[in-house]
Amino acid sequence: MSDLAIDVTVTPEYRAEESSQAESRFVFSYTVSVHNGSPHSVQLMARYWKITHGSGEHQEVRGKGVVGQQPLIGPGQQFRYTSRAMLQTPVGVMEGVYTLLDTSTQRVFEVSIPTFRLAVPYQLH
Secondary structure: OOHHHEEEEEEEEEOHHHOEOOOOEEEEEEEEEEEEOOOOOEEEEEEEEEEEEOOOOEEEEEEEOEOOEOOEEOOOOEEEEEEEEEEOOOEEEEEEEEEEEEOOOOEEEEEEEEEEEEEOOOOOO
């Protein structure tokens, strides 16, 4: 199976009502869609995120599955979920890797999550 058959897209959104500029707390939600374009079922086993704040400081997050699940994604199916990230600056970026299992071969492989920008509206020119 080609790892390219797994397509990951991310749509971020600023959460103004949960953020506080005075407290340097900028909250973002992000919706991730994982599309399985392969002929085999895959299971999302683990995640790794690198979150980089506008200051250059970064944090890493690792864990099993996503949002408390290790979803099984059938051929041609899509799994979608929404999660949150909190930055200390109004602009930052996230990138990461999912570890997946091809259930037909028991082969474990990784898929990169494209870098995406987290930005308070009107902070970028």
